[in-house]
Each structure stands twice: as C-alpha cells, then as structure tokens.
Amino acid sequence: MSEWSALVEEAAKKSGLVWLDLPGLPQPRAAWHLWHDGSLYVLTGGEGEQPLPGLPEARTVPVTLPSKDKRGRLITFVAAVEQVEPGTELWDEVAPLLAKERLNAATHEGRLERWAEESYIVRLTPTGEVTQEPGRDAGDYATVRPVPSPATTAGRVPRMFGAKRRKADR
Numbered sequence: 001m002s003e004w005s006a007l008v009e010e011a012a013k014k015s016g017l018v019w020l021d022l023p024g025l026p027q028p029r030a031a032w033h034l035w036h037d038g039s040l041y042v043l044t045g046g047e048g049e050q051p052l053p054g055l056p057e058a059r060t061v062p063v064t065l066p067s068k069d070k071r072g073r074l075i076t077f078v079a080a081v082e083q084v085e086p087g088t089e090l091w092d093e094v095a096p097l098l099a100k101e102r103l104n105a106a107t108h109e110g111r112l113e114r115w116a117e118e119s120y121i122v123r124l125t126p127t128g129e130v131t132q133e134p135g136r137d138a139g140d141y142a143t144v145r146p147v148p149s150p151a152t153t154a155g156r157v158p159r160m161f162g163a164k165r166r167k168a169d170r
Contacts, residue, residue, distance in 0.1 A: 004075060004130045011065040011074050012040055016101075019064035020124075022054045028064060034094070034101050039125040040079065041094050043102070046118030056083050056120040062131055063124060076132035079124035086116035094121060 012035040019028040031050055034041045040063065044052035055061065058081045067074040084091050095112050098121065115121070
C-alpha cells in the first residue's frame with residue numbers, strides 16, 4: 001500500500017463528495033460516494049441519478065478528495081474501476097449501504113430494483129499511485145464549476161407555519 005493510504009481512507013470517510021476526472025470530459029465531475037472496505041462506491045446512470053459518462057467502461061480514473069475543513073484539493077490518486085454486478089454478494093452488501101446514503105432521492109420506493117435495471121454501482125479502489133500530493137500542485141481546482149446535472153432532490157423545503165421567526169430571519 002501507498003504511504004498515502006491512511007490519508008485517502010480518512011478523507012474519503014469524512015467527505016461525501018469526490019471529483020472524478022473521467023475520460024473524454026473537459027473537466028472533473030463531482031460525485032457522491034460511499035467508502036466501504038477500502039474502496040469508494042459510486043452510483044451512476046438511470047433516471048434522476050448522477051451522470052458520470054464513461055466511468056463504468058474505464059479501467060482507471062483519477063480521483064480527487066477535497067479537504068473537509070478548507071474545501072480545497074487534499075489529494076488526487078488513481079483508482080481501479082470495477083462494476084459491481086447486480087445479484088452478486090458484493091452488490092447485496094453495498095447497494096443497501098448506498099441507498100442509506102442517497103438522502104435526496106426523488107423516490108425511495110423500489111430503488112434497489114431500479115438501480116439493478118438502470119444504473120451502475122462502480123467500485124473505485126485506490127491503486128497506490130498518487131498524482132497530486134497534499135499541499136502541492138493545487139492548480140485551478142477551486143475554479144472548476146459543477147457541470148449541469150439531471151440528478152434530482154426530493155423537492156423544496158417545506159414552510160413552517162406557526163413557528164416563531166428569529167430576529168435574523170426578519
């Protein structure tokens with residue numbers, strides 16, 4: 001394992017977001033993920049889910065983990081890409097964990113079955129190769145704008161009636 005493996009694990013556990021430098025795209029894409037047993041798991045494809053074109057077919061992909069406190073690039077490493085097939089033991093273990101993390105889904109009804117039909121769960125395992133170490137080559141990471149996405153949230157936050165307004169809200 002790499003000298004950076006402990007940092008990668010700790011940062012991945014604390015962060016709910018990673019940046020993936022996907023093949024053929026001009027800029028990295030943000031993706032929510034789950035860290036489990038030494039790998040990142042990402043859900044892509046299907047209606048209302050995060051679009052990460054080219055990820056399921058890739059062999060490796062650079063992954064950037066943001067710093068939780070400073071929100072800048074912490075470390076960038078190369079991860080091996082592997083699709084998790086529906087019906088396998090790994091799918092049965094990881095899919096419910098991802099479902100628990102997917103808080104803003106449009107609907108929670110039958111999502112595991114929908115994911116098995118329409119989506120990909122992709123396992124990203126660090127190879128040990130670090131392409132940008134902490135504190136070096138921060139580059140223009142902070143200037144990258146998110147790409148428009150059809151991913152959905154549950155909707156607007158409900159209004160509260162009868163609650164006392166705070167002075168700061170007036």
